[in-house]
Amino acid sequence: MSTPLLQARDLHVEFSSRGRRARAVDGVNLAVGEGEIVALVGESGCGKTTLARTLLGLERPTSGTVLYGGQPLTYTSKALKAYRREAQLVLQDPTGSLNPRHTVYEAVAEGPRIHGMANEEQVVAEALSRAGLRPPERFFLRYPHELSGGQRQRVVIAGALALNPRMLVADEPVASLDASVRGEILALLLKLREELGLSALVVTHDLGLAWNIADRVAVMYLGRIVESGPVEEVLKEPKHPYTQALLSVLPESPERVVLSGEPPDPTRIPGGCRFHARCQVLASGAAALAGVDSRCRSELLEVLPAVPEAQAACYYADTMAADEAVVR
Structure with missing residues (x-):
């Protein structure tokens, strides 16, 4: 593998718990290449979400290094703001991710406003269109409660796409959706990889999802990756x-x-x-x-x-x- 886009190197994350130290991430090496989709799988509580948050700079590692484009992550406000434009988080619960008082337009425009991007309306329209909400203008003034679960998840994805990221970290992106809609969202993620060259780390407990979307899979147990490799090799044997x-x-x-x-x-x-x-x-x-x-x-x-x-x-x-x- 050439220089990975996103990499964890001997990563440890600890938290205080009832006077003890909980090792949520306990020595992890993980790499996501350009245009690659990696699935991070395991039971609830195994450290997947903590690892994902640490890779995004939302948690600081106790030790070890997060690298983006081969460079160690810097934890100043300015550096993190620039990094989070490049690497975006997509959460599992679109209802909880969206402010019920904000329209779709306001939800998608929030990121571009924070980063001072020009041509806001065009940026929002293009992001909604890429996320499969067409014509985008039809959704501008709608509120989350007026949308289906799949449409809400597309709005969340559009909010990430509005910043033209190179990397998505999707935490259980289809867990809260009906089975009939899950395939549509997974197909959308694959389409975005093909059209935009996006890389993605998909956090899930569902190995069936990993089979359908990932190039490689990393299996996590109690804070550490216990098996990894090409998805077909790991899941077939x-x-x-x-x-x-x-x-x-x-x-x-x-x-x-x-x-x-x-x-x-x-x-x-x-x-x-x-x-x-x-x-x-x-x-x-x-x-x-x-x-x-x-x-x-x-x-x-x-x-x-x-x-x-x-x-x-x-x-x-x-x-x-x-x-x-x-x-x-």
Whole structure:
């Protein structure tokens, strides 16, 4: 991969929680290339949204670096304002994202006004048109309650497009929409990538969505990426037991994997593999047969690098891969 457009390098984000330090993001390397769509997937509470907010400069990392265009992010007001014109956030709840007292025109014009852009009406009209609201003038004076859920999400996307960004960070962009509308919004994001060369980081718990829209996928668990790679490789042949469990809920999955318990408290991340307490491979005895069960419980895994190839942070997967290589 050439110099990524957006990159996290050994990123850590911690918060105080009941006198303890919660490691919301606990060593993440992630890269999004020019014109690339990367899906960041995982259960609720795994750190996806915190990572996305940190990549946008809305949270400051405890340690590590966010790079944009190869340059470290600078946290002055002026630098962040310029950066946020380049990298825009699209939230999952369009109803909550839009002020009910503002018309569609005012909602989309807010960003261009903050950044002092000229030809405001033309900018708003072009953004609405690109977002699929045509003719745009028909929507100028409408209020959010007069729109469908899909139209409201298009207005939110238009508000981001009005600033001519190079990067979108979409946090569960279709989670609140009806199934019939989700495909339209996903098709819109793909169309924007094709027409404008936009890059996107799509945060989701839905691996089916990742399959339909992403070039690469990164699977996150308890503050760390545990598997990543090209979407077809990861989702067709997942190596990490956590990814396998997430995929098992899809309708076409031959076998359902039910994980025990909830993700551990991020103030008390377990030793060894952070997934071992819920791991179906360890519980079944397969890890013991492979001779890695003690490592799973006690030895810390290395943080995955930001590389385009498929990779997984799992002792059992490493052993299986080594055995396959010997057979070949």
